[in-house]
Amino acid sequence: MTTQIADNINMLLYFVTFLYIVSMSGYILYLFKQKDKIEKSALLFMGAGFLFHLISLATQSLFTGTLPAHTMGESLSIAALALSGSFIFFRYRSKLKILGVLASPLTVLIMAAALFAPETAGKEITAIRNIWLVSHISLIFIGEAALALACGAGILYLIQEKGIKGKKTGFFFRRLPSLDLLDYTSSLCIMTGFTMLTFGLVTGFIYAKSAWGNFWSWDPKEIWSVATWLFYAALLHCRLVSGWQGKKSAIMTIIGFAALLFTFLGVNLFIGSHHQIFTN
Amino acid sequence: MTKTKQNKKTDSKANAPFYKLTWDFFASAKLAIIVLILIAATSIVGTLIPQNAADSFYFHKYGESLYKLFSVLDFYDMYHAWWFLLLLCLLVINLIVCSIDRLDKTWKIIFPKKISFNIERFKKLKIQKTFTSKNSFEKIVPEYRQYLSKQFKTILEKNSDNSIAIYGEKGRWTRFGVYVVHLSILLLLVGALIGAIFGFKGHMNLNEGESADSVMISKQKTEQKLDFTIKCNTFDIKFYDTGAPEEYKSNISIIENEKEVLKRDIIVNDPLRYKGINFFQSNYGVSSADSLTLEIESKSSKMVYHHTLKAGQSFDLPENGGKFTLIRYLPQFDFKGHNLGESFIGKVKKPDGKEFMIVLPIRFPTFDRMRHGEFVFLAEHYEKKYYTGLQVTYDPGVLYVYAGFILMIAGCFITFFMSHQSIMVEITKEKNDELSVCICGKANRNNQSMKLKIEKMAGQLAKL
Numbered sequence: 152m153t154t155q156i157a158d159n160i161n162m163l164l165y166f167v168t169f170l171y172i173v174s175m176s177g178y179i180l181y182l183f184k185q186k187d188k189i190e191k192s193a194l195l196f197m198g199a200g201f202l203f204h205l206i207s208l209a210t211q212s213l214f215t216g217t218l219p220a221h222t223m224g225e226s227l228s229i230a231a232l233a234l235s236g237s238f239i240f241f242r243y244r245s246k247l248k249i250l251g252v253l254a255s256p257l258t259v260l261i262m263a264a265a266l267f268a269p270e271t272a273g274k275e276i277t278a279i280r281n282i283w284l285v286s287h288i289s290l291i292f293i294g295e296a297a298l299a300l301a302c303g304a305g306i307l308y309l310i311q312e313k314g315i316k317g318k319k320t321g322f323f324f325r326r327l328p329s330l331d332l333l334d335y336t337s338s339l340c341i342m343t344g345f346t347m348l349t350f351g352l353v354t355g356f357i358y359a360k361s362a363w364g365n366f367w368s369w370d371p372k373e374i375w376s377v378a379t380w381l382f383y384a385a386l387l388h389c390r391l392v393s394g395w396q397g398k399k400s401a402i403m404t405i406i407g408f409a410a411l412l413f414t415f416l417g418v419n420l421f422i423g424s425h426h427q428i429f430t431n
Numbered sequence: 432m433t434k435t436k437q438n439k440k441t442d443s444k445a446n447a448p449f450y451k452l453t454w455d456f457f458a459s460a461k462l463a464i465i466v467l468i469l470i471a472a473t474s475i476v477g478t479l480i481p482q483n484a485a486d487s488f489y490f491h492k493y494g495e496s497l498y499k500l501f502s503v504l505d506f507y508d509m510y511h512a513w514w515f516l517l518l519l520c521l522l523v524i525n526l527i528v529c530s531i532d533r534l535d536k537t538w539k540i541i542f543p544k545k546i547s548f549n550i551e552r553f554k555k556l557k558i559q560k561t562f563t564s565k566n567s568f569e570k571i572v573p574e575y576r577q578y579l580s581k582q583f584k585t586i587l588e589k590n591s592d593n594s595i596a597i598y599g600e601k602g603r604w605t606r607f608g609v610y611v612v613h614l615s616i617l618l619l620l621v622g623a624l625i626g627a628i629f630g631f632k633g634h635m636n637l638n639e640g641e642s643a644d645s646v647m648i649s650k651q652k653t654e655q656k657l658d659f660t661i662k663c664n665t666f667d668i669k670f671y672d673t674g675a676p677e678e679y680k681s682n683i684s685i686i687e688n689e690k691e692v693l694k695r696d697i698i699v700n701d702p703l704r705y706k707g708i709n710f711f712q713s714n715y716g717v718s719s720a721d722s723l724t725l726e727i728e729s730k731s732s733k734m735v736y737h738h739t740l741k742a743g744q745s746f747d748l749p750e751n752g753g754k755f756t757l758i759r760y761l762p763q764f765d766f767k768g769h770n771l772g773e774s775f776i777g778k779v780k781k782p783d784g785k786e787f788m789i790v791l792p793i794r795f796p797t798f799d800r801m802r803h804g805e806f807v808f809l810a811e812h813y814e815k816k817y818y819t820g821l822q823v824t825y826d827p828g829v830l831y832v833y834a835g836f837i838l839m840i841a842g843c844f845i846t847f848f849m850s851h852q853s854i855m856v857e858i859t860k861e862k863n864d865e866l867s868v869c870i871c872g873k874a875n876r877n878n879q880s881m882k883l884k885i886e887k888m889a890g891q892l893a894k895l
Contacts, residue, residue, distance in 0.1 A: 371478040385467035392460040
């Protein structure tokens with residue numbers, strides 16, 4: 152890729168971050184003022200950010216012929232894109248506006264980390280062209296974003312429940328939606344996120360088989376991913392079979408996301424795995 | 432009649448036959464949740480403690496008491512530990528028993544003798560929407576019927592004097608989704624088990640031009656015989672300017688009953704499959720070098736001579752210097768504790784019968800000068816012969832695994848994105864000539880999206 156295009160894409164990413172920041176400011180304002188109009192504009196900025204972000208990713212992929220997920224910065228940028236996209240999707244599906252108060256700052260945070268992540272140029276890496284590998288990466292990121300939102304809804308649930316239990320009609324009580332809606336959103340996000348994670352793991356196994364000769368090689372990241380998957384499977388059984396709802400479920404969702412976050416970042420940083428090549 | 436409460440309780444438990452209690456234990460969702468979380472939590476241990484290392488390593492790392500504790504718990508090979516395998520077995524038994532246990536009930540729901548609906552029960556549902564319409568009863572009923580039959584597979588109706596209830600439903604079969612997911616997990620485990628028992632993973636090194644019919648099994652260090660012969664015709668390698676390998680490929684033939692049945696190039700990430708056995712290009716090396724061209728400098732006459740020969744061959748040195756024999760090529764040569772790398776080894780036999788060894792390291796061309804002999808030997812040019820390293824895998828469980836993947840994807844999609852939905856629209860003639868319409872609905876999953884759907888339907892029906 153010529154430096155000209157790389158520079159342009161970098162500029163575009165700064166613009167995208169700017170849009171996300173405007174969206175975040177809108178959502179924070181919405182938290183205080185509770186005006187639907189403010190939320191609508193914040194969502195609009197989020198949508199614009201998502202669109203330009205997607206364009207930048209598509210352009211970069213077209214010019215390099217590979218999915219840009221080779222460095223920590225690139226991976227984080229895709230994570231931010233997945234998060235903003237998932238938020239917009241669930242915002243429409245569940246009508247939970249307040250989730251933007253968590254989703255937009257998180258998007259900005261990841262984007263900032265992506266832009267300031269140290270660059271490790273000059274390293275030869277296998278280009279990500281294989282269809283299974285591309286689907287693996289995309290699906291896992293979408294799944295992780297959905298589960299991040301599930302965690303967000305879980306946190307809001309706990310705040311709201313505390314307010315109701317303490318009979319304190321405080322700042323959050325008036326601003327948060329009903330426990331039912333929060334719980335529903337959380338479960339919707341978990342089901343979607345879990346399914347995407349499942350699809351992503353399956354495509355990952357297929358890629359591993361085609362490239363390395365085995366589906367499974369006891370790599371720490373593989374083990375952590377499947378362990379996290381099993382945990383979410385347990386959570387789904389709690390919800391769908393044992394009828395756990397609300398608080399217990401919300402707490403488990405938060406624990407699950409912590410495990411997921413460690414699988415995404417922690418394993419590479421503290422344990423090491425064959426996924427290393429993508430985040431150096 | 433005077434039994435205490437506690438007695439009654441133990442009584443009822445004792446009354447239940449043992450097999451029933453065992454069945455219930457294995458069919459419970461609680462067991463599934465506990466086992467899933469236990470497997471998830473314990474499998475992490477193996478990523479924190481290095482697996483299958485030497486005892487001394489663990490002893491140094493953890494100290495005596497922790498070393499003993501971890502040893503008792505089998506933490507050094509935990510994925511094969513009895514307790515870990517027990518957890519997996521528990522999961523499998525739980526999966527099978529609980530699926531059988533619930534399938535009966537689900538089967539009756541999916542294939543009912545007769546589909547019916549209860550108006551009163553629908554009216555008690557949370558998800559409801561009512562509106563009034565000024566249209567005539569006769570006009571509206573066929574229109575609603577048509578609208579609903581477009582959206583739902585099964586349509587039923589119940590008439591009374593002043594009202595009609597139309598019932599629609601779809602997606603009964605989606606209740607199978609969960610069983611599909613469970614079956615997929617069994618298939619994955621069966622596939623993995625078959626692969627572990629009947630499959631193998633090994634390695635073979637083939638020199639250019641050579642063939643072999645057995646594979647070295649990596650784990651047990653034993654040989655696995657193949658029922659065909661594999662031959663490496665040629666091996667090609669391209670290098671970057673930096674000297675790092677860019678691409679390497681082996682041209683491979685499969686020979687069966689002394690007949691070549693297949694011939695193909697294999698490169699990294701593009702394996703050859705034959706009779707279920709995969710040959711992956713994994714590494715390469717220089718097996719020997721041939722046709723060495725020597726440069727021979729005579730110290731006395733300052734003349735430079737050239738000669739080309741193969742390993743094992745010899746020739747008479749000029750100026751009556753004796754006989755030079757090229758013994759062999761070595762991938763590495765150890766000289767006083769230093770590895771000189773690829774080297775040729777030769778021998779000179781002087782006319783007086785004295786013999787001495789000549790070392791010609793490729794990396795250090797002037798090495799032989801240090802010998803201060805009558806002749807200086809230099810390796811000028813040689814032809815390398817490579818060997819190709821192939822990773823050989825055989826996994827007869829792979830079809831089960833792929834079947835498992837397909838069912839897993841289908842099952843997850845059905846379970847989480849589809850549902851068994853039923854609705855009822857009741858149209859009642861009111862006294863003031865208006866019609867009151869009530870739409871109620873339910874779904875076995877994602878009730879909230881059912882609510883949105885009912886609201887949307889109410890909007891559309893009101894416009895008809």
